[in-house]
Amino acid sequence: MKPKLFISYSRSVKTQLRPIIEMLRYDGFEVWWDADIPAMADWWASILENIETAKLCVFVVSEKSVQSPYCLKELEYATKRNRPILPFVIDDHSKYVIPSEVTPMRNQWFLYDGEPAHMLTQLNNAISTLNWNLYNDRASSRPAEPGKGSGSIAREFQQAVSLAENSLLDEAMKRFRMVASLDYVNWGDECDGWITRLQIYTDIAELAEHRATLAKASKRWSEYAAHADYDAGFDPLKVREKLSGAPPISQPIKSISIPPAAAPKPKQSPTETKAYSTTLPQDIGSARRMPIVEVAKSAPAILRITPEQNRLLKIMLDADCPPRERAEAGREINKVGDPREGVGLRADGLPDIAWCEIPAGEFVYQTNTKLTLPSFNISKYPITYKQFGIFIDAPDGFKNAEWWEGLHTDGLREQKEGPGNQQWKLDNHPCERVSWYDTMAFCKWLTDKLGYEVRLPLEEEWEKSACGTDGREYPWGNGYKVGYANVCELLFAGTYLRKTTAVGIYPQGESPYRVADLSGNVWERQLNEYNKPEQRDWSNSANRSLRGGSWAYYAESARVAYRGSSSNSNRHRRASSIGFRIVCTVPSPAV
DSSP, X not given: OOOEEEEEOOGGGHHHHHXXXXXXXXXXXXXXXXXXXXXXXXXXXXHHHHHHHOSEEEXXXXXXXXXXXXXXXXXXXXXXXXXXXEEEEOSOGGGSOOOTTTXXXXXXXXXXXXXXXXXXXXXXXXXXXXXXGGOOOOOOOOOOOSOSHHHHHHHXXXXXXXXXXXXXXXXXXXXXXXXXXXXXXXXXXXXXXXXXXXXXXXXXXXXXXXXXXXXXXXXXXXXXXXXXXXXXXXXXXXXXXXXGGOOOOOOOOEEOOOOOTTSOOOOOOTTSOOOOOOOOOTTTTOSSOOOOOOOOOOOOOOOXXXXXXXXXXXXXXXXXXOHHHHHHHHHHHHHHXXXXXXXXXXXXXXXXXXXXXXXXXXXXXXXXXXEEEOOEEEEXXXXXXXXXXXXXXXXXXXXXXXXXXXXXXXXHHHHHHOOOOOSSOOTTSBOOSOOHHHHHHHHHHHHHHHSSOOBOOOHHHHHHHHHTTTTOSBTTXXXXXXXXXXXXXXXXXXXXXXXXXXXXXXXXXXXXXXXXXXXXXXXXXXXXESSOTTOOOOSSOOOEEEESOOTTSBGGGGSTTOOEEEOSSSGGGSOTTEEOOOEEESSOXXX
């Protein structure tokens, strides 16, 4: 039986912790964090009681937690009760001073890389090495609640959160208003944020109660869940379940045209909807000026497929076969060679890219906007470990400074540090632990080798590749379907593989253009800036967009319209949940 865990953390990282808590519980741990405190219970007494009944304390190190009197008092009491302390650093600790109360922890430090599955693995490994005979309970008097004035306000705020999490939304909003009136300088912004969030959530919940307004509720929920400040895991009234059978969203559609790269930008008045443009920097994705070419649609290579390869392929591509069996067949075929086009290398040793053509025309973008794109090609699969490995190993590849010219100094530093360390070193799995700068350099290198330009997708291109023309929610249609993508399916009582799979083993999840793995497996890096997606400057260090979700995240993030973000300047920039695919315009814009 696994031990009870007490989680000490700052609320500033609660959204990041929620999927970790769910995963720990799914793995068999009894987990306690303050979100479990019943409404109107004595907050501080509940915290101390659960420290006493827990076998181990996980202290989440963050900029806020090391300054929080509550977190530090929890740590102090857990230490006095002789609990093992496992510290997990969840942010960049080089940006703040860790006080003496935190530094003398008795176990090694763990760095959270943004992926819950890795934290689970680290925790299980650490617990397996503990000598429990050294951690017998020690009697210690209970400490007083930190502070008096500010402490009482903090307690009122925590009670308000507890009320909200226990579905007492009106009472919670009253409590938040009271806290804000007592000390608006320190608590006002956070209370106002909660009140706004609860008002929106309550409105959606009311819409979800009636069949006639389910579609409107579904639209509002999608917008709510995609909001950076709101945690879609907060759902005390079970709105998500009520919307599971909602009809497709029908709404007015705005029409916008995206001109080809060579076309002039249309003039626009301040009242017009802002138009996106595919116009890119002149040398984007290429080191040299490339001639205009048509992408070759070569005939499939004639391969000798062995009986064993044929047997494994039938399992991998059988949509009726359970995901675990398909994933295992994908790992097995890697041992004898995956013969599929677009997964490995060409005869000349360059990446073999299987291109899917996306025709020019109009499509629905972000559920309510019509855009028009010129035609382009997108790789059927994410770039695989085998394909990216050629770039790393080539004498004129990763180490060649030419491919990094023009990138931000963070990228130049990464090139000197060397490539990331792939988590799952299987040739037919997507490459991961690649930064945005790594992918930009790869595209410039491959452009030089192929003779035509390849680059990261724009979000608009990626989304059309995923949804076709009708603005569907997932590549296969509206509504998540269990077994259609490599994501964390725990909310649907489905499969959670906890790792990447061979590319293309979810054939039922392909898009209308037969593009694979656009939902799940790995997040896919985009050319756009996250906060300013219309920007086309690739020489800065701005956060860049991610699309498609991954093996480590829930199905909500695998929706076609969901926009994720990745920093280019922190240690999470190379994560095993992030990869990429490439596009090529027809003809190439580099003229």
